[in-house]
Amino acid sequence: MYTSSPQRLSRVYTPINALEAHAEHLQAQSLSDLIGGESKAACRRATDLAFTLGPLYLDLSKQRITSETLSLLVDWAHSCGLESKRHALFAGDMVNESERRSALHMAARWPADAAPPAGMEEAVEFCQFQRVRLTAMVERLHDANWFGATGQAITDVVHIGVGGSDLGPKMISEALAAGCPSQKRINVHYVSSMDGAQLLPLMERLDPAKTLLVLASKSFTTADTQFNLRTALAWLSEALEIDVPTVCRHQVVGVSAKPEKMSEFGIPTEHQLIFKDWIGGRFSLWSPIGVSVAMQLGIESFDALLAGAHSMDRHFLEAPLMESLPTLVALVGAWNCQFLKIPTHTVLPYDARLKSLPAYLQQLEMESNGKSVCLDGRSVTHATCPIIWGEVGPNAQHAFYQLLHQGGHTVSADFVAVARREIEAPQAVCDLLAAQEQLTLANCLAQAQLFALGDDAIPTVLRGHMAQGYRGNQPNSLLLMKQLDAWSLGALLALYEHKVFVQSVLWNLNPFDQPGVELGKKLATSLFNVISGNALEQSLVKDPSTQQLLNKVVEWR
Template identity: 75%
Template sequence: MNVSKLSRSPRAYTPVTALDAHAEQLQAQPLSDLLGGDTLSAQQRASDLAFTFGSLHVDFSKQRITPHTLKLLSDWARSCGVETKRTALFAGKNVNTSERRAALHMAARWPSTKKPPSGMESAATFCQQQQARLAEMVARVHEGQWFGATGQTITDVVHIGVGGSDLGPKLISEALADRPSHEKASVHYVSTMDGAQLLPLMERLNPATTLLVLASKSFTTADTQFNVRTALAWLSEALEIDVPTVCRYQLVGVSSKPEKMTDFGIPEAHQLVFKDWIGGRFSLWSPIGVSVAMQLGMEAFNALLAGAHAMDQHFLDAPLEENLPALMALVGAWNCQFLNIPTHAVLPYDGRLKSFSAYLQQLEMESNGKSVGLDGRSVNHATCPIIWGDVGPNAQHAFYQLLHQGGHTVSADFVAVAKRDVTATDDVSSSLCAQEQLTLANCLAQSQLFALGDDAIPATLRGHMAQGYRGNHPNSLLLLKELNAWGIGALLALYEHKVFVQSVLWNLNPFDQPGVELGKQLATSLYEMLAGETLAHNNVKDPSTEQLLCKINEWRQ
């Protein structure tokens, strides 16, 4: 038979091919068409894409999706085994395959009054025992019964950590201790390895009443070790007491390595322990949060855990179509993998959440910023967008110009707080209320403008102002009824489980971070060279670095 043209066989149907085809259709449709004004279908779509969980409301209606998109995405999630792997996560299976261990940060917030899932029992019991020790330490500080090496009562806490041992506690401290009247003790955070955060504290805090909290999962992180040694040297010199004595009275250790804390000179009574099945960036809920509890009190800390646990239970029980962490993950994967949007902006419209984007940068990019799957094969698409952002009202005066009229497409999460209770005079309360309304109005307006672009310009203003607003930036709006401990606990747990679901979709291990190790090793060798101890034998020769070393040594001498 003479065949002049070979027919191409159709691509086999899979959830991914269905999503690819669906993405092509929606790419050609502007978001303004999907939002559709006041039509009944647009109103129904908006209603179908909004979800409320307790005091948290999430609106996906400005995403480039339809209810059918969510169905296709849910089918994809099921085909990837999200439900089975979710069960395995809570059952303490070795979901962290490279390190051969579980990932049971949920056990740190599991209430003692409730039976944990099978496989989590011993983990929950251990965490509850450590919480009791934490509560005893917090009570000593709040009751004025913790005395420093010279017998004076502790008044200030310096929390020394980095990464997950710093970002989570610092975020909560900023979000919930917005007024001094809310604080039980003054807490200060130190993370940068250059000492820039530590030096001002050494100048203004009373060394006799300062307690150091050394938070380090491995107890070997160079940034943290150098900061604590400098802080101990300060206390020792100022108090004229040797370092071992200072350690006995004014140092608390939080780590998964109790033997290293003991070797360092921290008494067992001042040690808090969490297990290696709690990853650093998931460790806020563990004793890593002791400084938060010292600052805000156990009632607030327990409410934080309760909000996170409520989200755990929702994630474990709710069907995918109604499951907020799953929906957040699926919409995020849709934007990144199928719509090819490379960056994701986090834009909180509340100054108390100024560290939220930094927290999510570590949580998401350190977890899923990988290109090799669990099967050892390369992943042929982006597995995590670049996370970035700032407090929304400030960002409006910085990079929104590029987002609105530049050539880049981004996706975004807007985060807003509906109300804020403040005890003040009538005039001050009225003024603050107006500020809150202005902030909320800006958040809603920017979310609308991100989606609609020029179509957001009212008819009465057309021709009277510049156009060229790009639009078509898909975005979600997360609305908290108020910024309290329960609500932010639920919010952070929502993002944690989002990361896990996306790791299943992309066949990744979100609980390791091998990509950060080589840079640390190279730095160790270069540090020795800068200190004049050795030649950098373990470093690859490169003339750029060599000439920089020469210039640094020239200027340091």
């Protein structure tokens, strides 16, 4: 194993103190020092810091770590009780303490033919029942047996949600829809923005008689989704000259944790899919929230997505920490943020089908661990989750890589790449597309190398013939997928979910609540009433700046 020199600690030994001393030691070594050259040590390092799980390959060799770093990080995880807390998560214990509930999104992807862990049985049974209902809805739609209020078969689905009810399903649809046979029968469109900008174009081009609305909302009270749903229903009602309750009975599917609210709204029971409050919104794409994905891709693809995620669940639950991909990714991420003081982390997918992956991970990670108060009420004394951002890699190269390579900011990065893609097209087109894919992969590998090595990556023959000043020393991981299919994508996303949980254990946080988003919503409701002409709400405006802006908005409206 590759190791660096042991350090003498001046303080009482704790895993945190040991990591702080180790970080200080490594600051004197660059990534070029660690990975440069073709020595036996460098080759051994590349082997020791690479990990494989089925069609996923994780390369950590361009991180500013050694095998000793990983050993110290695993010691830290042990000291935080990660194994016992991992067991509590899968056993359905009350890990979401502020909301006094468990977090059992894994139950939504547990196979019917596999025994769940003790404590998860009822959750899995409930999820299986809902999966049967979801499957029946999808098959009815694909068999052209779902008819709108005027008797015409449904051809288009408008998925209305926001946050976790939108980002995950939308990303899956974008990544996997190309070339899927069911897409020829059912088109799925996603609406999340509260300003109507996404809904209006759909209202102009879709046939209202053949359009099904899927309202995905855990609480069934989110203002964004309620406004979009009511506007869409008004469009259908006016266009079809049929009253809203009748349209609602035929052309609305509700997905929520509140069946009573769906019934009150007028959605018939047979068009309702339910998930429990122990599935958080940003962890919900595996639940009935993913029904639009299944409608577009078909049940086989949706089941493969769940199977890939379940495989990662079993790996996370059973693998030793030093071999667990989610644990390793989490530990290295915490190392970069807390000990190397790197405040931002960029996600760079080198496949345009994954264009929404950075946005999905922004919510998953920052809404989960973007907190500064521990479970025991004490303040966190260090940075927790870094700022997550990113873009499709080839586009990013022409946008912000200049700053990353030669600016003054240090970032960490995840490069995500796909090794191969099967395409049905004429041979000449396939050959050209294969060359494009190879160029994309070459760019991904080159940029990961340049992030790490900087000027030292410049070949000898080019020195003196091109600008230097590439700063390097930017730690990065590369996640390589054999191919972008439903199974692999499910495993990848589950890896990131478990990464979030591991880091919450390290930082003693609750990753399953989001109190920081609530106050803004309440203030927005009050200001909406002011803009709408309710003078009684004026007293809630607390500052002259906001009052001045309100006055201007009212004037211009």
